[in-house]
Amino acid sequence: MANRVVITGYGIVSSIGLNADEVLHSLMIGHSGIGEITRFETIHKGKLPIAEVRKSNEELLEIGRLQELKNYTRTALLGIVAAREAAEMACINEGRHIRKGLISATTVGGMDRSENFYPLFLENPSKGKLSEIIHHDCSDSTEKVAETLGALDFITTISTACSSSANSIMLASEMIKAGMLDLVIVGGTDAVTRFTLNGFNTLMILDRDGCRPFDENRAGLTIGEGAAFLVLESEELALKRGKIIHGLLSGYGNANDAYHQTASSPEGTGATLAMAKALEMNAIAPGSISYINVHGTGTKNNDLSEGVALQKIFGGNVPPFSSTKSFTGHTLAAAGAIEAVISLLSIKQNCIFPNLRWATQMKELYISPVATLVKDAGVEHVLSNSFGFGGNNSSLVFSKYNPR
Amino acid sequence: MAYINGVGIISPQNTLPGSGFLEPAVEHTADFLRSVEPVYKSYIDPIVSRRLSRLIKMGITSAKICLQDAGIEAPDAIITGTGLGSVEDTEKILGELTKEEKFLNPTPFIQSTYNTISSQIAINLKCHQYNSTYVHRCFSLESCLIDALLQIQDGSATNVLAGGFDEMTHNHLTIIRRLGLWKREVIRNLDLWTCETPGALAGEGSAYFIISGERTEKTYALLAAVETLYRPESTGETAAFVVHFLSENGLIPEDVDIVLMGNNGHAEHDSICNEVIMQSLPGAARVLYKHLCGEYHTVSGFAMYIAANIIKRQLIPPSLLIHGLASKKLGNILIHNHFRDTDHSFILIRK
Numbered sequence: 124m125a126n127r128v129v130i131t132g133y134g135i136v137s138s139i140g141l142n143a144d145e146v147l148h149s150l151m152i153g154h155s156g157i158g159e160i161t162r163f164e165t166i167h168k169g170k171l172p173i174a175e176v177r178k179s180n181e182e183l184l185e186i187g188r189l190q191e192l193k194n195y196t197r198t199a200l201l202g203i204v205a206a207r208e209a210a211e212m213a214c215i216n217e218g219r220h221i222r223k224g225l226i227s228a229t230t231v232g233g234m235d236r237s238e239n240f241y242p243l244f245l246e247n248p249s250k251g252k253l254s255e256i257i258h259h260d261c262s263d264s265t266e267k268v269a270e271t272l273g274a275l276d277f278i279t280t281i282s283t284a285c286s287s288s289a290n291s292i293m294l295a296s297e298m299i300k301a302g303m304l305d306l307v308i309v310g311g312t313d314a315v316t317r318f319t320l321n322g323f324n325t326l327m328i329l330d331r332d333g334c335r336p337f338d339e340n341r342a343g344l345t346i347g348e349g350a351a352f353l354v355l356e357s358e359e360l361a362l363k364r365g366k367i368i369h370g371l372l373s374g375y376g377n378a379n380d381a382y383h384q385t386a387s388s389p390e391g392t393g394a395t396l397a398m399a400k401a402l403e404m405n406a407i408a409p410g411s412i413s414y415i416n417v418h419g420t421g422t423k424n425n426d427l428s429e430g431v432a433l434q435k436i437f438g439g440n441v442p443p444f445s446s447t448k449s450f451t452g453h454t455l456a457a458a459g460a461i462e463a464v465i466s467l468l469s470i471k472q473n474c475i476f477p478n479l480r481w482a483t484q485m486k487e488l489y490i491s492p493v494a495t496l497v498k499d500a501g502v503e504h505v506l507s508n509s510f511g512f513g514g515n516n517s518s519l520v521f522s523k524y525n526p527r
Numbered sequence: 528m529a530y531i532n533g534v535g536i537i538s539p540q541n542t543l544p545g546s547g548f549l550e551p552a553v554e555h556t557a558d559f560l561r562s563v564e565p566v567y568k569s570y571i572d573p574i575v576s577r578r579l580s581r582l583i584k585m586g587i588t589s590a591k592i593c594l595q596d597a598g599i600e601a602p603d604a605i606i607t608g609t610g611l612g613s614v615e616d617t618e619k620i621l622g623e624l625t626k627e628e629k630f631l632n633p634t635p636f637i638q639s640t641y642n643t644i645s646s647q648i649a650i651n652l653k654c655h656q657y658n659s660t661y662v663h664r665c666f667s668l669e670s671c672l673i674d675a676l677l678q679i680q681d682g683s684a685t686n687v688l689a690g691g692f693d694e695m696t697h698n699h700l701t702i703i704r705r706l707g708l709w710k711r712e713v714i715r716n717l718d719l720w721t722c723e724t725p726g727a728l729a730g731e732g733s734a735y736f737i738i739s740g741e742r743t744e745k746t747y748a749l750l751a752a753v754e755t756l757y758r759p760e761s762t763g764e765t766a767a768f769v770v771h772f773l774s775e776n777g778l779i780p781e782d783v784d785i786v787l788m789g790n791n792g793h794a795e796h797d798s799i800c801n802e803v804i805m806q807s808l809p810g811a812a813r814v815l816y817k818h819l820c821g822e823y824h825t826v827s828g829f830a831m832y833i834a835a836n837i838i839k840r841q842l843i844p845p846s847l848l849i850h851g852l853a854s855k856k857l858g859n860i861l862i863h864n865h866f867r868d869t870d871h872s873f874i875l876i877r878k
Contacts, residue, residue, distance in 0.1 A: 229662075241621040241622070242624075242625040259611075261662035278663070279661055280663040283642040284642055294674060321630070326637075381646075384650070396655055512642070
């Protein structure tokens with residue numbers, strides 16, 4: 124490995140905590156963020172659970188040390204809080220002549236504000252506040268995050284549904300390895316919106332009791348919101364800057380299931396290919412994976428398809444695995460980055476976090492998730508899966524950093 | 528650096544297979560420049576097609592045309608870019624949300640997802656390879672091309688299907704008109720450069736390219752490099768960036784034969800385009816093209832179609848407006864575009 128890519132910072136905001144310490148604490152004590160809808164009006168209130176960040180936009184504005192609420196969507200606010208934590212941990216503005224980039228991801232961008240605009244606008248095209256619609260497109264939240272980070276040489280946004288931020292991490296690594304950038308702040312952000320909640324509801328894949336990944340009686344996913352960002356840089360630069368290295372990005376793979384727009388193939392073709400590519404990149408043997416943070420949405424379809432793929436790749440020796448969506452809900456475009464941070468926390472804490480609300484073995488599989496916290500787990504390599512609509516499947520491998 | 532080995536484009540001009548090269552120009556006198564769409568049943572099963580919204584049909588079809596043009600059945604990667612994805616589907620859901628959230632049809636939600644077209648192509652082709660979608664305004668297609676070049680450079684792919692698409696709807700047009708950036712009245716598109724009223728003309732389109740590591744008999748031109756510049760502090764910085772970008776590709780400003788300009792009819796926008804290029808490339812012929820396709824986030828795809836064809840055919844169609852004299856041999860074309868002086872992009876196409 125000539126040009127290793129390492130992680131020198133991470134930040135996270137989710138229903139189980141507003142920063143990495145709070146998230147870690149929740150993961151350790153088994154505290155889930157899934158609960159009732161409180162933040163917006165919807166007919167689904169009291170019927171469908173979600174995993175909300177328990178802070179209002181005003182409170183997020185203050186946490187993000189920002190002014191002028193009208194300039195920000197909730198998606199942007201969540202992103203800023205998480206990116207700030209990551210950037211400060213890695214001291215991204217220390218060091219000279221560093222080419223920096225920001226690669227973010229989102230599925231609905233500023234939809235939380237567009238929803239306020241459309242009812243009035245559709246009644247009368249000259250109505251609806253323009254300030255509610257100008258943040259609609261996906262690049263808005265990325266730019267708002269960028270404004271808090273200082274000068275940048277590159278900026279873009281990815282949207283591949285629920286694997287979006289895993290793909291951001293891959294692009295960042297590719298650009299560092301190619302020598303195009305030295306340091307990249309990378310992640311994703313998504314706020315819960317009525318748009319998303321109702322969209323998933325039309326597909327009838329929301330579990331009214333809260334998601335139960337890999338359980339025989341699972342009935343769907345639970346929508347969550349949040350954001351996470353990581354600071355990726357070349358190992359050489361991190362050492363030169365004297366930064367603490369929290370882990371190594373040691374593999375990644377992107378493959379398409381090419382089966383159906385919203386359903387995964389029963390054979391788990393895309394998932395198998397993505398995991399295989401990620402492991403092959405630096406010849407990490409399947410047997411050396413200590414923990415898999417699975418995609419595990421809790422839908423009938425995903426967990427079966429992903430489970431079949433796990434059995435294909437790992438055979439009779441599937442490593443301990445869990446879906447931390449049982450804590451955070453499914454945070455869509457942010458999920459890949461949120462679970463990347465959780466993978467790093469697993470390495471740091473040497474723990475395997477449990478898959479909450481698991482009770483019954485799936486009939487079609489011979490594997491089952493870790494249902495209780497495992498301490499002193501000897502965590503060396505963590506595989507993290509993020510699979511999205513459209514068969515956009517991505518897998519990442521994070522490893523404990525050992526200086527060469 | 529890679530080759531452009533195939534082009535598939537649906538635009539407000541006659542750009543479908545078998546058409547000439549922007550000759551004669553298609554006139555539009557309407558709210559926006561709407562794409563000249565093909566008969567979709569030649570490309571998509573009519574039963575499937577019925578459920579697809581317009582942008583999805585345009586996106587899938589132009590991708591198929593591109594693959595046919597290059598003579599490629601299975602690309603090694605599919606990468607797309609879109610500023611807004613399927614606006615029609617998004618608006619449908621936003622409309623339904625105003626009716627007590629009691630809608631049941633999941634199709635608009637599925638199609639509103641930005642990666643729908645890249646994955647639909649993958650499903651159609653049974654293509655399990657790398658697949659991604661960029662959604663960053665006027666960097667959407669450019670990011671997609673940067674990724675395509677990376678995939679080729681690191682050996683992951685030989686042939687990448689890369690494309691960008693955006694559509695215009697009446698609601699969306701109303702919103703951007705209210706924002707004051709676009710013409711409020713209907714004009715004839717070919718009069719854009721002599722029109723006295725402020726604002727850009729809205730357009731749309733979908734353009735795909737086979738970006739390849741290998742030269743073939745189908746090769747149009749070289750995609751030499753793609754660069755983006757975010758939030759420059761001054762026009763001087765942007766102009767210096769252009770010169771530096773060229774030098775990284777072994778060129779000096781005098782080597783550039785044509786610049787495909789970002790001008791769209793909006794005075795403030797156009798003066799930035801003019802200043803950047805006059806400062807950095809005073810000798811290059813400046814070619815205006817947005818009167819043919821209108822303005823949209825992934826408009827660089829239309830410019831790339833023009834550049835690839837100019838290089839291949841060694842001619843500049845008279846439907847384009849040219850300022851200055853182009854050299855006899857057309858070897859180096861620079862495409863510039865920007866969004867509110869915040870996002871500047873540069874694509875270098877060479878013989």
